[in-house]
Amino acid sequence: TTNHSTRALLPDHIRQGRLFDSRGGYFGESFSDYGSTEHRVKDITLVARYRLEKKNPTAKLSDPVKPIVYYVSREVPEKWRPFVKQAIEDWRPCFEQAGFSNAIIAKDAPTEQEDPNWDPEDARYSVIRWAAQPVMNAMGPHVADTRSGEILSAHVIIWHNVLKLAEQWYFVQCADLDPRARSLPLPDELMGQLVRFVVAHEVGHTLGLRHNHKASSSYTAAQLRSREFTEKMGDEASIMDYGRFNYVAQPGDNARLIPGIGPYDRFAIEWGYKPIPGALTPEAEKSELDLIAGRQATNPVLRFGGEDDVSTVDPTVQTEDLGSDPIEATTLGLKNIDRIVPLLIPATAKFGEDYDLLTEMYAALLGQRQRELAHVLKLVGGVVETRYHVGRGGEVFQPVPPAKQAAAVRFLIDNAFATPTSLLAPEILGRIEYGGVTDRVLASQMALLNGLLAESRLHRLMDREAESPSSAYTVAQLMTDLQHGVWSELGQASPRVDLYRRNLQRGYLASMQTRLVGASGQSGEFRPTATGALQVLRREIAFALPRVKDLPTQLHLRDAQAQIENILNPKFAPQSASGPQLILLGLGAEQNLPEARSPEYGCALIAPDTDLAREAAQEGGKGSVAR
Numbered sequence: 001t002t003n004h005s006t007r008a009l010l011p012d013h014i015r016q017g018r019l020f021d022s023r024g025g026y027f028g029e030s031f032s033d034y035g036s037t038e039h040r041v042k043d044i045t046l047v048a049r050y051r052l053e054k055k056n057p058t059a060k061l062s063d064p065v066k067p068i069v070y071y072v073s074r075e076v077p078e079k080w081r082p083f084v085k086q087a088i089e090d091w092r093p094c095f096e097q098a099g100f101s102n103a104i105i106a107k108d109a110p111t112e113q114e115d116p117n118w119d120p121e122d123a124r125y126s127v128i129r130w131a132a133q134p135v136m137n138a139m140g141p142h143v144a145d146t147r148s149g150e151i152l153s154a155h156v157i158i159w160h161n162v163l164k165l166a167e168q169w170y171f172v173q174c175a176d177l178d179p180r181a182r183s184l185p186l187p188d189e190l191m192g193q194l195v196r197f198v199v200a201h202e203v204g205h206t207l208g209l210r211h212n213h214k215a216s217s218s219y220t221a222a223q224l225r226s227r228e229f230t231e232k233m234g235d236e237a238s239i240m241d242y243g244r245f246n247y248v249a250q251p252g253d254n255a256r257l258i259p260g261i262g263p264y265d266r267f268a269i270e271w272g273y274k275p276i277p278g279a280l281t282p283e284a285e286k287s288e289l290d291l292i293a294g295r296q297a298t299n300p301v302l303r304f305g306g307e308d309d310v311s312t313v314d315p316t317v318q319t320e321d322l323g324s325d326p327i328e329a330t331t332l333g334l335k336n337i338d339r340i341v342p343l344l345i346p347a348t349a350k351f352g353e354d355y356d357l358l359t360e361m362y363a364a365l366l367g368q369r370q371r372e373l374a375h376v377l378k379l380v381g382g383v384v385e386t387r388y389h390v391g392r393g394g395e396v397f398q399p400v401p402p403a404k405q406a407a408a409v410r411f412l413i414d415n416a417f418a419t420p421t422s423l424l425a426p427e428i429l430g431r432i433e434y435g436g437v438t439d440r441v442l443a444s445q446m447a448l449l450n451g452l453l454a455e456s457r458l459h460r461l462m463d464r465e466a467e468s469p470s471s472a473y474t475v476a477q478l479m480t481d482l483q484h485g486v487w488s489e490l491g492q493a494s495p496r497v498d499l500y501r502r503n504l505q506r507g508y509l510a511s512m513q514t515r516l517v518g519a520s521g522q523s524g525e526f527r528p529t530a531t532g533a534l535q536v537l538r539r540e541i542a543f544a545l546p547r548v549k550d551l552p553t554q555l556h557l558r559d560a561q562a563q564i565e566n567i568l569n570p571k572f573a574p575q576s577a578s579g580p581q582l583i584l585l586g587l588g589a590e591q592n593l594p595e596a597r598s599p600e601y602g603c604a605l606i607a608p609d610t611d612l613a614r615e616a617a618q619e620g621g622k623g624s625v626a627r
Contacts, residue, residue: 004119004121006121006122006123006124008123008124008152010145010147010152011051011145011150014145014147014148014150015051015145015148015149015150016148016280016281016282017029017046017047017147017148017149017150017282018046018047018049018149018272018282018285018289019044019045019046019047019282019283019285019286019289020045020046020047021047021271021289021290021293022304022387022389023293023296023303023304023387023389024047024268024271024272024293024304025209025210025211025212025240025268025304025306026047026048026049026208026209026210026268026272027047027048027142027144027205027208027209027210028045028046028047028048028149029045029046029048029144029145029146029147029148029149030043030044030045030046031043031044031146032044046148046149046282047149047208047272048142048144048149048150048151048208049149049150049151049207049208049272049273050068050150050151050207050208050273051066051150051151052064052066052068052095052098052100052103052273052275053065053066053275054099054100054275057275057277059099060099061096061099061100061101062099062100062101063100063101063102063103064100064102064103067102067103067104067105068103068104068105068126068207069104069105069107069125069126070088070104070105070106070107070126070127070128070154070156070203071107071108071109071120071125071126071127071128072084072085072088072106072107072108072109072127072128073109073120073127073128073129073130074109074111074120075129075130075132076128076129076130076158077130079188079192080130080192080195081108082192083192083193083195083196083199084106084128084195084196084199085106086106086196087195087196087197087198087199087200087203088104088105088106088128088199088200088203089104089105089106090196090200090260090261091103091104091200091203091204091207091261091265091269092104093261093266094261094265094266094268094269094270095269095273097266097267097269097270098269098270098272098273098274099273099274099275100273103273109127120155123143123152123153124153125153126153126154126155126206127155127156128155128156128158128199129155129156129157129158130158130160131157131158131159131160132160133159133160133161134159134160134161135159135160135161135162136159136161136162136164136165137159137161137162137165138156138157138158138159138162138198138199138201138202139156139157139202139205140154140155140156140157140201140202140203140204140205140206141154141155141157141205141206142154142155142205142206142208149208151206151207151208154206154207155206156199156202156203156205156206157202158195158198158199158202162195162198163191163194163195166191166194166195166197166198167184167185167186167191167194168360168361168364169194169244169245169364170186170190170194170245170257171184171186171340171347171361171364172337172340172361172364172365172367172368173244173245173246173247173333173336173368174245174246174247174249174257174336175340175343175347176251176336176339176340176343177246177249177250177251177253177257177336178190178257182343182346182347183346183347184347184348184357184361193258194258197239197258197259197260200239200260200261201239201240204239204240204265205240207269207272208272209240209265209268209269209272210240210306210307211240211241211242211306211307212237212238212240212241212264212268212304212305212306213241213242213305213306213307213311213317213318213319214241214303214304214305214306214314214316214317215236215237215238215240215241215243215262215264215301215303215304216236216237216241216242216243216318216321216322216323217315217316217317217318217321217323217324218236218237218264218300218301218303218324219233219235219236219237219301219322219323219324220323220324220325221248221323221324221325221328221329221332224246224248224249224255224322224323224329225248225249225250225253225255225332226253226255227253227254227255227256229255230246230249230255230256231256233262233263233301234256234259234260234261234262235248235249235255235256235257235258235259235322236259236262236322237262237263237264237301237302238262238263238264238265238268239259239260239261239262239265240264240265240268241259241306241319242319242320243259243320243321243322244259244320244322245257245258245259246258246322247322247329247332247333247336247368247372248322248323248329248332248333249332250332250335250336251339262301263301263302264301264302264303264304267292267295267302268304270292271289271292271293274292276288276289290389290392293389293392294389294392296386296387296392296393297388297392297393303386303387304387305317305385305387310383310385310397312456313378313381313382313383313456313460314378314382314383314384314385315375315378315379315382315384315400316384316385317385318375318378320371321371321372321375326375326376326378326379326408327376327379327404327407327408327411329372329375330372330373330375330376330411330415331411333368333372334369334372334415337365337368337369337372337422337423338422340365341365341422341423341425341428342425344358344361344362344365344428345358345427345428345431347361348361349431355431355432358428358431358432359432359433362428362432365423366423366440366444369420369423369444370444370447370448373412373415373416373448374447374448374451376408376411376412377408377412377448377451377452379400379404379405379407379408380400380405380408380409380452380457380461380473380478381400381405381456381457381458381460381461381464382399382400382405383397383398383399383400383460384397384398384399384400385397386398399460399464399472402471402472402473405473406473406477406481409452409478409481409482409485410481410485412448412452412485413481413482413485413486413488414485416444416445416448417445417448417449417485417486417504419441419498419500419501420441420444424437424441438499438500438503441500441503442500442503442504442507445504445507446504446507446511449482449486449504449507449508449511450511452478452482453482453511453515455522455526458475458478458522458525458526461473461474461475461478462475462524462525475525475526475529476529476532479529479530479533480533483508483533483536483537486504486505486508487505487508487537487540487541489501489544489553490540490541490543490544491544492544492547493547494547494548494549494550495544495547495548495550495553495557496548496549496550496553497550497552497553497556497557499552502552502553502556505556505560506556506559506560506563509560509563509564509567512530512534512567513563513566513567515530516530516531516534516567517567517570518570531568534564534567534568535568537564538561538564538565538568541557541560541561541564542561544557545557545558
């Protein structure tokens with residue numbers, strides 16, 4: 001490994017900076033102004049951008065005095081070089097909207113014979129590098145003049161295993177939509193287009209643009225399924241999102257599958273790079289730039305969002321998602337995943353080879369499913385941010401409508417908490433593992449269940465209820481919907497709970513115990529709500545048990561009764577005994593059950609306030625007594 005350093009003089013002529021605007025999504029250089037006329041220290045940020053000046057300042061469209069040039073370094077593999085160059089020059093239309101023709105140019109790095117002194121690490125050049133390391137990533141850093149935000153040079157770094165990552169993404173999202181993706185490795189022409197997508201995204205960073213994770217929520221599912229729409233607009237409003245490939249499209253739609261430069265990208269480059277004639281200070285530009293940014297108020301595809309605190313609660317600001325409605329998008333995405341499962345073995349199994357590739361792609365498919373389900377989770381307690389400025393738009397924060405939140409919970413119950421039978425294909429599992437499937441399913445389900453009950457989400461639900469009690473999705477409603485869905489078998493004529501669902505139900509009770517018992521237990525509104533829900537569940541289990549004919553289900557529900565009692569009354573601790581054990585529950589009295597014997601547990605379940613209960617309490621040592 002060789003360390004490189006470059007010393008270069010900053011420009012003598014400081015380029016006029018452009019003031020940061022939260023609607024624009026740019027990186028910036030920040031400092032504090034102590035000379036402001038305002039009665040405070042004023043924090044100022046100038047956006048990061050290259051110096052572009054028109055050769056003909058009066059022309060609507062002009063070549064720049066000095067274009068932005070990116071060199072494709074010598075080590076970039078030959079077969080990917082055309083795609084890398086295309087990715088760089090894909091940004092040209094954006095600069096044309098800002099008033100510049102031929103603003104960005106891709107060049108091959110000179111050979112050693114052409115220029116023996118040329119070095120890709122030289123800070124005078126912006127370069128696309130290819131790193132021979134097994135890292136599944138890419139990045140696009142830049143070097144900027146802190147006095148003005150002027151980008152002086154930039155390096156896009158593509159680690160070799162980004163090829164592996166892009167191939168995985170495309171297969172698990174589009175293998176049923178694109179016949180070219182049904183055999184691995186992907187053909188070079190398709191792989192080249194994936195490289196183009198990755199490089200274009202990173203070039204966007206080097207031009208000054210941050211991630212815009214709101215852009216992937218700009219289009220409806222119907223638009224994403226339209227060939228005409230996606231060919232014109234792409235599958236997301238910005239390549240600076242993490243939208244990935246069009247997993248919403250369905251077979252026969254023939255929609256575009258790979259993201260490209262979008263309308264937000266053209267808008268953002270226009271805002272950042274368009275010259276404002278006659279404006280001699282950054283402040284003098286603000287009114288003209290506000291007219292450009294103000295288009296967001298009425299045109300959602302131009303909006304920016306992401307990479308700050310509110311991104312954790314805004315369901316329109318997500319990574320690796322697509323579509324304006326996460327429920328509809330995930331419904332369609334899960335259909336694609338189910339169709340991809342039978343493609344796994346034919347795509348990965350090669351005569352004489354092991355099943356490592358099958359193992360890898362199966363895990364990637366499971367990960368894709370989990371991500372799509374998590375997109376729906378964010379609707380619950382969600383708050384949508386629209387970066388309106390004064391005079392342009394209304395309220396910045398709007399909670400997700402209660403009906404939509406309830407629909408999201410119902411969707412997760414029906415899809416995330418149901419046993420994923422389509423993914424549990426014996427012909428796959430028998431080739432890749434000797435065990436662990438039940439733990440994997442439970443881990444997936446519990447991640448989403450615990451996400452629903454995250455304290456921060458519950459607090460947002462409480463905030464909405466406090467603000468508008470009659471029109472909020474409340475914590476009580478969430479607990480009712482969730483518990484009813486997780487324990488839905490209790491309503492069957494003859495309840496039977498399969499192994500996967502028994503695991504989930506035990507996980508539900510363990511989650512409640514963590515939240516209600518001990519020093520780590522939650523306080524506030526959640527405690528009485530959750531306690532009440534468990535009391536209801538206790539009664540429902542007691543009503544269901546007489547109808548249970550399946551022994552594993554019966555044993556499971558008896559155990560659940562004991563666990564619920566231990567949560568509601570932590571002092572309850574059954575002790576082993578050689579003979580029948582007396583367990584007093586606060587359950588039977590509410591259901592007029594004076595006594596219920598459980599021979600498989602070697603105990604008697606006794607309702608309080610009965611003679612047998614009082615006798616058990618007096619004898620103490622002959623049994624375990626609670627309540």
